[in-house]
Amino acid sequence: MAAAKTSFSSHGFRGATIRAIAADAGVDPALVMHYFGTKADLYAAAIELPISPSMVESLLLAGPRMEIGERLARLFFSVWEQPAAREPFVAMLRGAVSGHDIATSAFADFITSALMETMAAHLEVPTAQVQAGVANMVGVALMRYVVGIEPIASADTEELIAMLAPRIQSYLVP
Amino acid sequence: MAAAKTSFSSHGFRGATIRAIAADAGVDPALVMHYFGTKADLYAAAIELPISPSMVESLLLAGPRMEIGERLARLFFSVWEQPAAREPFVAMLRGAVSGHDIATSAFADFITSALMETMAAHLEVPTAQVQAGVANMVGVALMRYVVGIEPIASADTEELIAMLAPRIQSYLVP
Numbered sequence: 001m002a003a004a005k006t007s008f009s010s011h012g013f014r015g016a017t018i019r020a021i022a023a024d025a026g027v028d029p030a031l032v033m034h035y036f037g038t039k040a041d042l043y044a045a046a047i048e049l050p051i052s053p054s055m056v057e058s059l060l061l062a063g064p065r066m067e068i069g070e071r072l073a074r075l076f077f078s079v080w081e082q083p084a085a086r087e088p089f090v091a092m093l094r095g096a097v098s099g100h101d102i103a104t105s106a107f108a109d110f111i112t113s114a115l116m117e118t119m120a121a122h123l124e125v126p127t128a129q130v131q132a133g134v135a136n137m138v139g140v141a142l143m144r145y146v147v148g149i150e151p152i153a154s155a156d157t158e159e160l161i162a163m164l165a166p167r168i169q170s171y172l173v174p
Numbered sequence: 175m176a177a178a179k180t181s182f183s184s185h186g187f188r189g190a191t192i193r194a195i196a197a198d199a200g201v202d203p204a205l206v207m208h209y210f211g212t213k214a215d216l217y218a219a220a221i222e223l224p225i226s227p228s229m230v231e232s233l234l235l236a237g238p239r240m241e242i243g244e245r246l247a248r249l250f251f252s253v254w255e256q257p258a259a260r261e262p263f264v265a266m267l268r269g270a271v272s273g274h275d276i277a278t279s280a281f282a283d284f285i286t287s288a289l290m291e292t293m294a295a296h297l298e299v300p301t302a303q304v305q306a307g308v309a310n311m312v313g314v315a316l317m318r319y320v321v322g323i324e325p326i327a328s329a330d331t332e333e334l335i336a337m338l339a340p341r342i343q344s345y346l347v348p
Contacts, residue, residue, distance in 0.1 A: 096321040097264075097271040108323045131326040132310070132337050135317055139309030142316070147270040149282045152305040163306050167341045
């Protein structure tokens with residue numbers, strides 16, 4: 001884990017490799033993959049994200065495609081509704097907005113390559129379209145949890161999910 | 175203008191009044207309104223926003239209701255595509271994300287009461303739904319202009335407008 005943290009902070013998400021991290025730790029790459037899964041999952045563990053990319057991917061792609069918008073919105077709010085779970089995301093938003101640094105661009109690369117590109121490929125839509133859908137939830141999170149703009153800050157979660165789900169759906173499965 | 179800046183920074187957007195600002199400046203409230211329009215327009219001028227609420231409102235409500243999503247998306251990108259014009263918005267995002275202060279909550283109040291509540295009332299939809307639509311554009315702006323996540327950061331503006339317009343439309347005119 002220490003080797004992973006060092007490697008991601010010096011080389012970013014795309015630049016780091018499981019091979020190099022394993023070499024730094026003096027272990028076999030297969031052992032790293034056995035304990036941590038993919039590079040994306042290892043990164044998520046290193047920055048203490050409360051969910052792993054594999055979890056997100058299997059949750060999203062498991063059920064019916066017609067309900068993917070609702071599943072994504074529900075997953076999103078289930079994380080953001082817990083103060084401890086949303087903390088790393090708020091920290092990343094802060095880092096992102098306050099200026100570019102290696103941690104921010106590593107996180108952006110991770111989100112893009114581990115989540116958005118994978119979803120776009122599965123769903124056969126342009127990556128920018130997946131990003132626009134995710135942007136809708138990120139914008140709501142910013143208003144609701146970070147700035148605290150009313151009435152969206154006090155709205156019922158189910159009401160928000162009902163509102164967002166069909167729009168997310170239309171981005172992901174047009 | 176000096177009296178307005180002082181008043182908005184001590185009392186926030188909702189707390190400040192044109193009457194008190196005029197009194198501080200030693201002029202008649204009618205004179206303030208003659209030069210600056212509404213309280214919202216005066217606030218926009220005080221924080222040097224590149225657009226005024228009256229401009230936004232008339233632009234949005236002038237054309238056909240079926241194209242309001244496209245008009246809003248087009249107006250949004252016309253501001254954000256100009257580095258000088260987006261600067262106050264980026265500064266506000268920074269302030270909002272880095273912690274609550276009076277400037278941030280004044281801005282949040284202003285956006286809510288001057289823009290979103292007005293639009294919601296005109297369109298007869300819940301304010302939270304207008305906010306969710308605006309959140310979609312804010313999220314895209316965050317990814318595109320602030321974090322620089324690809325491919326949305328390099329996408330063509332017309333392509334983004336075409337993607338966002340129908341979703342914004344479905345929030346505003348369901």
